[in-house]
Amino acid sequence: MTATAATDLPLWPPTNPDHGPFALLDEAERGRLAGPVTRVRLATGSTAWLVTRHADVRQLLRHPGLSANFEKPGFPLLRPLPPQSEVDRQGGFIRMDGDEHTRLRRMLTAEFMIKNVRRIEPLIQRTVDESLDDLQAAGPPADLVEAFALPVPSMVICHLLGVPYADHAFFQARSRTLLDRTAPVDRVRTEVRELRDYLRELIVARQTGADASTDLISRLVRDRVATGQLSVDELVGMALLLLVAGHETTANMIGLSTLLLLREPGRLDALRENPDRAPALVEELLRYLSVVRTGLPRLALEDIEIGGRLIRAGEGVIAVLSLANRDPEVFGAADEFDPYQQAHQHLAFGFGVHQCIGQPLARAELRIALVELARRFPGLRTTATPEQVSTRDTSVVFGLNSLPVTW
Amino acid sequence: MRIEVDRDRCCGSGNCVLAAPEVFDQDEADGLVLLLRAAPPPEAVDRVRRAADVCPAGAIRLT
Numbered sequence: 225m226t227a228t229a230a231t232d233l234p235l236w237p238p239t240n241p242d243h244g245p246f247a248l249l250d251e252a253e254r255g256r257l258a259g260p261v262t263r264v265r266l267a268t269g270s271t272a273w274l275v276t277r278h279a280d281v282r283q284l285l286r287h288p289g290l291s292a293n294f295e296k297p298g299f300p301l302l303r304p305l306p307p308q309s310e311v312d313r314q315g316g317f318i319r320m321d322g323d324e325h326t327r328l329r330r331m332l333t334a335e336f337m338i339k340n341v342r343r344i345e346p347l348i349q350r351t352v353d354e355s356l357d358d359l360q361a362a363g364p365p366a367d368l369v370e371a372f373a374l375p376v377p378s379m380v381i382c383h384l385l386g387v388p389y390a391d392h393a394f395f396q397a398r399s400r401t402l403l404d405r406t407a408p409v410d411r412v413r414t415e416v417r418e419l420r421d422y423l424r425e426l427i428v429a430r431q432t433g434a435d436a437s438t439d440l441i442s443r444l445v446r447d448r449v450a451t452g453q454l455s456v457d458e459l460v461g462m463a464l465l466l467l468v469a470g471h472e473t474t475a476n477m478i479g480l481s482t483l484l485l486l487r488e489p490g491r492l493d494a495l496r497e498n499p500d501r502a503p504a505l506v507e508e509l510l511r512y513l514s515v516v517r518t519g520l521p522r523l524a525l526e527d528i529e530i531g532g533r534l535i536r537a538g539e540g541v542i543a544v545l546s547l548a549n550r551d552p553e554v555f556g557a558a559d560e561f562d563p564y565q566q567a568h569q570h571l572a573f574g575f576g577v578h579q580c581i582g583q584p585l586a587r588a589e590l591r592i593a594l595v596e597l598a599r600r601f602p603g604l605r606t607t608a609t610p611e612q613v614s615t616r617d618t619s620v621v622f623g624l625n626s627l628p629v630t631w
Numbered sequence: 632m633r634i635e636v637d638r639d640r641c642c643g644s645g646n647c648v649l650a651a652p653e654v655f656d657q658d659e660a661d662g663l664v665l666l667l668r669a670a671p672p673p674e675a676v677d678r679v680r681r682a683a684d685v686c687p688a689g690a691i692r693l694t
Contacts, residue, residue: 286689326642333643333662340662568650569685577642579687584645 236264236274236542237302237518245480245615245624246561248517248546257547261533264542267405272300272521272540273533278551278571280531281543285576289526290541291321292578300521300540302620303405306413312420315461318469318578325577328462331448332581335384335440341584344384348589351379352596360600364630365607372597373478373627374471377589381470384585385463386439387426395419399468405518406618416464423463427456440466466582473515474586476616476623478593481509483613483627484561485594486606494563495598502591505563509590511570512561514546517622520574545571603631632676633694634683636664640690647691650682651675664690 234256243250249257257264260277275284284290294305295313313319317328334340359371366372378396382389398415401407430437430445441463448454485491495502519542528535535541549570550558556565573580580586597604606613607628614625634654643662647655654675656665671679683691 286687329642330661330663334658334660335662336645337643337657337662338645338648339657339659568681573644575687577640577688579642579644581643 231265233263233265233271236266236272244610245483245613245622246512247559248514248550260531261535266300266302266540268301268304270298270300270540272542273530273535274519274542274544275530276544276547276551277531278548278554278569281545281548281571282575284522284528284530284541284543285520285571285574285578287528287576289524289528290522291525292319292325292520292522293321294319294521296523298538298540299523300542302518302521302542303407304409306409306416308413311457312416313461314455315458315463316465317462318465328454328458329577329581331444331454332462332466336581336583336585338584341588344380344585345588345592347383348376348380348592349596351376351383352592355379356596356600366629368482368627368629369475369479369624370626372593373482373624374475376478376593377474377586378471380585380589381467384440385466385470386430386437386441387423387463387467391422394422395467396471399472400619402468403472403620404618405620419464419467420460423460423467424456427459427463431456469580470582470585472621472623473580474589476515476621477509477513477586477590479624479627480513480515480622481590481594482597482604482629483606483624484509484513485598486604486629491563492598492604493602495594496602499595499599501563502595503587504566506587506591506594507567507570508561508563508565510572510587511549511555511565511567514549514570514572515622516572516574516620517544517546518542518620519544519546520578543575545574601631604629605631632671632679634666634669634671634679635692635694636666637690637692638663640688642688642690644687646685646687647682650685651678654679655682 238253240250262274264274265271275281317325355372355376378392379389398419401415430442435442444459522541524535524537524539526537552558573583607630616623641663654667654671656667658665683693
């Protein structure tokens with residue numbers, strides 16, 4: 225291998241936010257990151273292999289020789305890792321491998337399976353309806369992110385978990401810090417601890433009272449913690465993961481999807497006239513918008529050949545879901561949004577055993593939110609020009625800061 | 632076509648149920664894959680192939 229100074233390598237993620245919310249890279253970045261497997265440097269000073277083709281990302285994320293454990297030496301961190309104690313890492317199964325990961329994930333798989341989410345749909349529908357009632361009552365103009373995109377998934381996950389929505393300002397602000405790549409590590413550590421302490425209190429309160437609640441935390445306390453299968457700190461970590469992942473991702477998808485549908489005349493009308501097409505539209509929105517834009521970092525534990533490149537044990541790899549979802553070999557004119565695209569093979573939820581556990585919930589929330597928005601606000605339009613739309617460029621989950629609308 | 636599913640590998644994503652609900656389901660108890668029939672009806676064959684393709688854990692084998 226030719227020695228290349230790390231400073232000569234292209235930076236990942238790139239830092240130019242001027243290409244708007246729907247283009248993933250500008251022309252220059254595209255050239256530098258053409259791949260299919262490109263060596264990049266990260267803001268933390270380390271280097272990694274960037275994998276961008278659909279087939280390669282699939283192969284990579286299904287490979288058993290890759291670790292998701294951030295704490296392993298050589299892991300390609302996109303931002304510095306705050307120092308963690310043993311307690312801090314308990315329950316966060318998104319960062320675990322093998323049996324450790326399987327044990328915790330399987331305590332939740334029945335909860336988020338498709339038929340269970342169907343049972344929850346009336347709750348989602350009610351939450352959407354009430355948010356839109358409030359929006360209508362308040363009248364235009366409004367910030368659709370603040371008034372609709374964020375509260376809907378946040379209220380739903382609070383209800384499912386048994387976390388009081390009244391505390392939303394507390395946990396939404398801290399979730400945002402936790403996902404911000406540029407947040408100082410001390411602040412991340414403090415706010416993660418505050419979130420863990422908050423959830424621990426909720427859990428301990430349920431252990432002591434004669435709790436007959438049916439929310440997920442209460443049931444896990446009764447079925448898993450009381451029986452010795454799960455520790456309180458593990459449940460804290462699992463609840464933290466579900467709370468953060470449960471509202472940030474879907475909220476950003478609702479905001480971006482609304483903007484995309486408003487950009488082209490007739491898109492919202494088409495959804496109102498053909499709500500049956502909503503499930504297919506949701507898949508194309510997931511493909512095209514891919515909110516986890518910076519990709520999934522992994523560490524190779526063994527030598528792995530991907531896209532004709534040998535990735536050696538101990539090297540970092542980043543599976544870029546968003547670029548794989550624009551792979552022309554799979555999606556044709558992939559940079560075009562096409563509501564009739566058969567996008568079911570998109571990788572917006574990731575791939576491999578870590579693939580999003582809440583995807584049926586996310587799909588249902590996005591579908592119901594968009595169908596109702598189109599049905600009840602036929603005259604909806606944004607008052608922001610494309611240049612005025614402010615995006616969350618330093619977050620692990622991409623989205624809009626706000627979406628000014630009127631009707 | 633014969634279908635085999637590996638519940639040890641399954642991660643409960645439910646993609647197979649979305650692709651071919653007459654062939655795959657999820658277990659009420661643990662959310663893991665349930666094979667409703669090992670030989671799919673002819674009209675479901677393409678969707679079963681798709682289910683195997685989109686399974687994130689590679690838990691569906693077709694022979």
